[in-house]
Amino acid sequence: MSSINLQTVRIGFLGAGSIVEAMLAGIVKNRLLLPEQVLITNRCNQDRLQWLSEQFGVSACSNKHTLISQSDILILAMKPKDAAEACQSLRGLVRKEQLIISVIAGVSTDCLGEWLDIDCPIVRTMPNTSSAIGLSATGMAANRFVTKEQLQLATLLFEAIGSVYTVAEEELDIITGLSGSGPAYIYYLVEAMEGAGEKAGLSREMARKLTVQTLLGAAQMLLHTTDEPALLRKKVTSPGGTTQAGLEVLESFRFQQAITSAVLRAAERARELGAQYQ
Structure with missing residues (x-):
């Protein structure tokens, strides 16, 4: 055409x-x-x-x-x-x-x-x-x-x-690892956040609503501001406050490294699958 x-x-x-x-x-x-x-x-x-x-x-x-x-x-x-x-x-x-x-x-x-x-x-x-x-x-x-x-x-x-x-x-291949597989990583995070809310006494329905709205709000902040994610994170984190306490736990479990490794491994797997067809 x-x-x-x-x-x-x-x-x-x-x-x-x-x-x-x-x-x-x-x-x-x-x-x-x-x-x-x-x-x-x-x-x-x-x-x-x-x-x-x-x-x-x-x-x-x-x-x-x-x-x-x-x-x-x-x-x-x-x-x-x-x-x-x-x-x-x-x-x-x-x-x-x-x-x-x-x-x-x-x-x-x-x-x-x-x-x-x-x-x-x-x-x-x-x-x-x-x-x-x-x-x-x-x-x-x-x-x-x-x-x-x-x-x-x-x-x-x-x-x-x-x-x-x-x-x-x-x-x-890296897009496959990042955005192709990415929704699964987000849903995995949601599972954990909802589970924590329930464990602390919230109903499943309330834990779901709060988690989803939190993610939606964070996504809209990323879309509608020019601030980098690191700066937005720092704006939420008061020294010695609740957010810092939670982030320290994530850091102890090497949260960022885990996410990076997941994306890169998914991309590597996409290359492996592609190699089967060459």
């Missing part, structure tokens, strides 16, 4: 998992595309296809040949373990002018190009599970065949489920 025309573009989703559902919700809710501009298929779960079709008004397609021939953009959303076989089965069907967008974790654009056996524009993305409520942090990288207009279109599609950050492809 030489230019963006959202009125005529057609998108085909190969896969029907949670990220696809989130993208469909964002695209339909924000009226980025009409439902009749979207086709979906998966390998075997017809009930899932039928549900998505009824939920969002998109067209379920049992024949991938038909889906590919009718789509300007193909979104690869199969599981990583199935990706090689699935992509190789598309050889001879994908056209050079089709934009390929991958949400497959760990698989490089070079690897996808080899599996598809064609030099075509490929955009690799890493959304996170907050896409389900339109608040994903999505990292995005493009191969050398992607035009400026195609990258802009891919960005529009993922902005329907949150924020998009275009990066070099080698940075996607």
Whole structure:
């Protein structure tokens, strides 16, 4: 495609998992595309296809040949373990002018190009599970065949489920460790904070409300002030006060080092998984 025309573009989703559902919700809710501009298929779960079709008004397609021939953009959303076989089965069907967008974790654009056996524009993305409520942090990288207009279109599609950050492809592994896996670290923290509240006598409901509002407030402070996190932390911490006492406990358990190690290990694991597909 030489230019963006959202009125005529057609998108085909190969896969029907949670990220696809989130993208469909964002695209339909924000009226980025009409439902009749979207086709979906998966390998075997017809009930899932039928549900998505009824939920969002998109067209379920049992024949991938038909889906590919009718789509300007193909979104690869199969599981990583199935990706090689699935992509190789598309050889001879994908056209050079089709934009390929991958949400497959760990698989490089070079690897996808080899599996598809064609030099075509490929955009690799890493959304996170907050896409389900339109608040994903999505990292995005493009191969050398992607035009400026195609990258802009891919960005529009993922902005329907949150924020998009275009990066070099080698940075996607650390993005996987930071924002891809990041929600799990936050939920783990919430588990601990809620548990502490309950242990000290609060009801579960009250502990949840206080914890979530505290996190929400802290996130908004980070968004709406120019202060660095360290400065914001110091503003909360009075010498000899309650916050300092709590932080001293976190430091004794090497809290910051644990978080840093978790992010870096997740990024390393993303590289390990990607190496399996080379």
